[in-house]
Amino acid sequence: MSPQSRVRVTSSRRGxxxxxxxxxxxxxxxxxxxxxxxxxxxxxxxxxxxxxxxAVLVASLxxxxxxxxxxxxxxxxxxxxxxxxxxxxxxAIYPATWSLARWYARATERLEADFIAVVEEQ
Amino acid sequence: xxxxxxxxxxxxVCLITLLVGGLGLRLSRATSDFYVAGRxxxxxLNASAIGGEYLSAASFLGVAGLIYDRGVDMLxxxxxxxxxxxxxxxxxxxxxxxxxxxxxxxxxEARLGSRRIxxxxxxxxxxxxxxxxxxQFHGAxxxxxxxxxxxxxxxxxxxxxxxxxxxxxxxxxxxxxxxAVQYWLKLTALAIPAFVLLAIWFRQGAPAPVTxxxxxxxxxAGGVDSHPLYWTWSxxxxxxxxxxxxxxxxxxxxxxxxxxxxxxxxxxVIALLGFFYxxxxxxxxxxRGYLPTLPASVRSDSIVLQLPATVLPxxxxxxxxxxxxxxxxxAFLSTASGLAMSVTGVLDQELLRPGxxxxxxxxxxxxxxxxxxxVLAVIIPYLLSRVTAPLGLxxxxxxxxTVAAATFAPLLMLGVWWRGLSRWGxxxxxxxxxxxxxxxxxxxxxxxxxxGWLGALLSAPAMWxxxxxxxxTVVVSVAxxxxxxxxTARIMVRLxxxxxxxxxxxxxxx
Numbered sequence: 289m290s291p292q293s294r295v296r297v298t299s300s301r302r303g304x305x306x307x308x309x310x311x312x313x314x315x316x317x318x319x320x321x322x323x324x325x326x327x328x329x330x331x332x333x334x335x336x337x338x339x340x341x342x343a344v345l346v347a348s349l350x351x352x353x354x355x356x357x358x359x360x361x362x363x364x365x366x367x368x369x370x371x372x373x374x375x376x377x378x379x380a381i382y383p384a385t386w387s388l389a390r391w392y393a394r395a396t397e398r399l400e401a402d403f404i405a406v407v408e409e410q
Numbered sequence: 411x412x413x414x415x416x417x418x419x420x421x422x423v424c425l426i427t428l429l430v431g432g433l434g435l436r437l438s439r440a441t442s443d444f445y446v447a448g449r450x451x452x453x454x455l456n457a458s459a460i461g462g463e464y465l466s467a468a469s470f471l472g473v474a475g476l477i478y479d480r481g482v483d484m485l486x487x488x489x490x491x492x493x494x495x496x497x498x499x500x501x502x503x504x505x506x507x508x509x510x511x512x513x514x515x516x517x518x519e520a521r522l523g524s525r526r527i528x529x530x531x532x533x534x535x536x537x538x539x540x541x542x543x544x545x546q547f548h549g550a551x552x553x554x555x556x557x558x559x560x561x562x563x564x565x566x567x568x569x570x571x572x573x574x575x576x577x578x579x580x581x582x583x584x585x586x587x588x589x590a591v592q593y594w595l596k597l598t599a600l601a602i603p604a605f606v607l608l609a610i611w612f613r614q615g616a617p618a619p620v621t622x623x624x625x626x627x628x629x630x631a632g633g634v635d636s637h638p639l640y641w642t643w644s645x646x647x648x649x650x651x652x653x654x655x656x657x658x659x660x661x662x663x664x665x666x667x668x669x670x671x672x673x674x675x676x677x678x679v680i681a682l683l684g685f686f687y688x689x690x691x692x693x694x695x696x697x698r699g700y701l702p703t704l705p706a707s708v709r710s711d712s713i714v715l716q717l718p719a720t721v722l723p724x725x726x727x728x729x730x731x732x733x734x735x736x737x738x739x740x741a742f743l744s745t746a747s748g749l750a751m752s753v754t755g756v757l758d759q760e761l762l763r764p765g766x767x768x769x770x771x772x773x774x775x776x777x778x779x780x781x782x783x784x785v786l787a788v789i790i791p792y793l794l795s796r797v798t799a800p801l802g803l804x805x806x807x808x809x810x811x812t813v814a815a816a817t818f819a820p821l822l823m824l825g826v827w828w829r830g831l832s833r834w835g836x837x838x839x840x841x842x843x844x845x846x847x848x849x850x851x852x853x854x855x856x857x858x859x860x861x862g863w864l865g866a867l868l869s870a871p872a873m874w875x876x877x878x879x880x881x882x883t884v885v886v887s888v889a890x891x892x893x894x895x896x897x898t899a900r901i902m903v904r905l906x907x908x909x910x911x912x913x914x915x916x917x918x919x920x
Contacts, residue, residue, distance in 0.1 A: 317913045319899045331906050335827055338500040345496065349650070353486075353642045356628045363627040373628050377485040378691050382492060382684030389496050389677045396504070397670060400908040407911055 312407040330403050334396065341392050348384075352376065415728050416557035419736035423595070424572050427743050430588045453671050457678035459586045460662050462593030464491075464679075465686055466542075466745035467549030470596060470738050472803030473687070475711035477694035481625035483638060487804055488687035490646050492680060494653025499676040502654050504669030505826045505905040510917065512664055513755055514657055514818060521825045523895040524833050530840050532760045534817050535657040538810050539753035540791040542656070545806040546746040547795035549711070550739065556712050557735045563796065569739070570792040573747040577754055578784035586665060592744040597686055599737025600714075603730040604692045607721055611696060619698035637866040640873065645808065648872035652811030655818030658748035661755070668909040693717055711803050714738075750787045758783040809851055812872050816843030820880040824887075826905055832894045835887025843879030847871055 315323035356363055356373060365372040469491065476484040511517040514535055519528035547566035554565030576588065611617070629638045653659055666672040697713040700720050704710060715738070718730035762779040820839050824831045850871035859865055867874065887894070895901075903916045 313911045313913065316903050316907060316911065317915050319903065319916075323903070324899065327903050327906060331827070331902065334906065338827075341500045342497070345493065345650075349493070349646050350643065353628075353639055353646075357639045363629070371482070371626055373482055374485070374626075374691070377482065377489060377628075379688060381489050382680075382687065385493055385496055386677070386680045386684055389499055389680045392496075392500055393673045393677050396673065400670070404908055404910050 311409065316407060326407060330399075333399055337392065337395055337399065341388060344388060413558040415732040416735040419732040420554065420568075420739045423736045423739045423743065424568060426591065427572055427576055427588055427747075430591055453666065453675040453678060455586065455590050456662065456665055456675045457682060458593045459589035460659070460675065460679045461682040461686070462589035462591070462596065462744045463658060463662065463748035464683070464745070465593065465596055465741055466807065467546050467738070467742050468804040468807040469686070469690070470600065470741035471549055471553070471711050471714050472545075472807065474690035474693040474697070474714045475709070476802060476804050477691055478697045478713045479710040482628050483642065485691060486642055486646060487649065488690065490649025491653070492683045492687060493646075494650050495676055495680050495683065497650050498654040498659070499673060499680075502660075502822050502826055503663060503672045503676050506660060506663050506822075507666050507669045507672040508905050508907070508909070510904065512661070513752065513759075514655075514660055515756060515760070517825070518821065518836070521895070521901055522831070522833050522836055523897060527833065527836055527840070529760065530837065531818075532756045534813070534840070534844065535756045536753050538655070538814050539657050539749045539787070540794065541813065542807060542810040543746055543749050543788070543791035544795045544798060545803045546742045546749075547792050548806070549803050550742045551795075552709065552712060553715060553735055553738045556715055557731060566792055566795055569742045569746055570788045572743055573750045574784055574788045576747050577750045577787070578781040589744050589748065592740045593682060595740045596737050596744075599733050599740065600686070600689045603718055603734055604689050606730060607696055607717060608692060610721055611699065617699055619695050621698055625698070636862055640866050641870050644870035644873035647876055648808065648812040648815045648870070651819040651872070651876055652815035654822055655814030656810070657752035657756070658745070661752050670908070690714075696721070709802075746788075750784065753787040754780065754783045757786055812851065813844065813847045815872050816847035816875045816879050819876065820883050824880070824883055829898050829902060830887050830891075830894065831883070832887040832890045832892075834890040834893045835883045838886040839879045839883030842882040843875060846875035846878060850875065
């Protein structure tokens with residue numbers, strides 16, 4: 289093996305642009321087909337999340353009156369000598385509503401953060 | 411003595427409202443300040459303002475009165491008022507803020523690109539606003555007459571003048587501060603007397619309230635309605651979905667800095683409302699203990715105001731009564747000013763501004779038209795409140811919720827989440843919902859009361875007319891794909907893309 293002068297090796301495509309230099313945000317803005325795919329994905333994910341919260345809500349608001357209607361013995365139960373229905377409808381339902389709201393707000397902010405990370409990627 | 415203290419307390423609340431409104435006046439410069447406070451209100455301030463605006467005569471007096479009168483089934487009303495904000499949160503809060511529109515009619519026009527649907531929405535906003543304003547004037551008259559013996563036209567007149575001045579002078583910016591102060595005023599005014607009365611009740615050995623089974627346990631015979639389960643469900647639907655369609659509620663969301671702010675505000679609102687609604691049942695239960703029967707001429711709406719003087723004769727009772735009267739006026743003033751603000755905005759945009767521009771060739775000042783609209787927005791419902799017999803405060807408010815649930819709720823839900831909504835679909839849905847809800851209520855008030863299922867269906871129409879309106883909207887939209895607005899794709903991008911993503915073309919400038 290004879291000693292040879294070293295040769296610099298370079299890519300022949302060094303000046304060529306990469307496949308995708310513009311962020312998806314511009315596709316969103318210009319309503320291209322690609323932008324539509326992304327925004328549709330976001331809307332679908334958000335809708336699924338909202339429907340989950342609404343499902344919990346509908347089940348409780350249909351279910352609790354129905355339970356009181358179908359099982360009369362619950363109507364007269366007491367907890368620490370306060371009637372149970374008063375505690376459920378008058379007090380317990382408020383922190384439950386707030387917790388659900390807080391959970392939703394956090395979940396949807398996470399969803400949006402993921403979306404932003406994807407569309408602003410170069 | 412009693413009447414003097416209460417009169418002073420009512421006067422102080424009115425003065426605070428005007429003073430804080432006046433402070434806002436110096437900050438109001440541009441037209442957008444008048445409408446939505448320049449969109450720079452923080453979530454916490456905004457949440458207090460929403461709470462302050464939302465807790466009306468119905469919440470402060472009406473809920474306790476209804477629970478006192480009809481028992482545990484009425485606890486569902488404040489639940490519905492609160493859960494309405496959860497539905498609003500998951501369905502429209504952020505998209506509505508991102509829509510960039512000022513009012514419900516603005517949204518309808520932006521989404522559907524139709525002047526006619528905008529006009530129909532405007533008529534509904536004014537109608538719902540006035541329907542909601544009438545019980546505020548009734549409540550003010552009832553309160554002032556009860557605590558000071560003033561003639562019954564005076565209370566409503568005071569509220570009308572104060573909100574007319576506050577709205578006409580400062581617009582929304584001043585109202586935001588006023589509303590935030592009034593939430594805390596109302597909570598304090600209802601909480602302190604409640605704790606004092608509870609403490610006295612415990613010291614007296616916690617005597618059991620005089621109750622019947624029908625009052626204390628759900629769905630017992632002689633309760634709310636011939637079909638109590640249906641009534642409960644239908645009322646919950648009206649309240650949960652109606653909240654998002656109330657004109658003074660949604661306009662608040664435009665004052666948030668962004669969509670995330672709008673959601674955080676709503677979560678705080680739910681907490682604030684939850685705290686507040688723990689209090690009315692206390693008055694109802696204590697009322698059953700100390701005032702088992704009311705004279706036939708006294709409406710149960712007044713139970714909150716009657717209780718302190720009954721439990722605590724003398725000066726202490728008078729001070730508590732004065733406090734409650736002040737809090738009640740804070741409730742009337744805050745809700746009425748929020749409603750008046752929305753109705754004023756719509757009247758100004760649809761009626762006054764185009765009319766003035768035609769009459770003066772474009773010379774009239776914008777703020778002048780706004781002030782004329784403010785006067786119109788309060789005088790007409792005041793006059794209506796003088797000629798209508800008061801139903802229960804919470805009952806009248808319920809009518810406004812039902813109309814909002816049957817008209818705006820399907821439009822907003824489908825408009826935000828479904829690309830397929832067409833102009834004809836939206837118009838047909840609005841017509842069905844408005845016709846069904848207003849028709850049923852008119853029939854049951856004028857021709858009723860009816861017995862059995864007919865009476866139940868007519869007096870609580872939300873359970874059938876909200877799904878019907880939504881169904882008609884969807885079916886007609888599917889049948890008329892040609893009238894799906896061409897800008898739908900762009901609007902969907904605007905409604906759902908987070909603000910941090912830069913959109914130069916799809917978003918409106920604030």
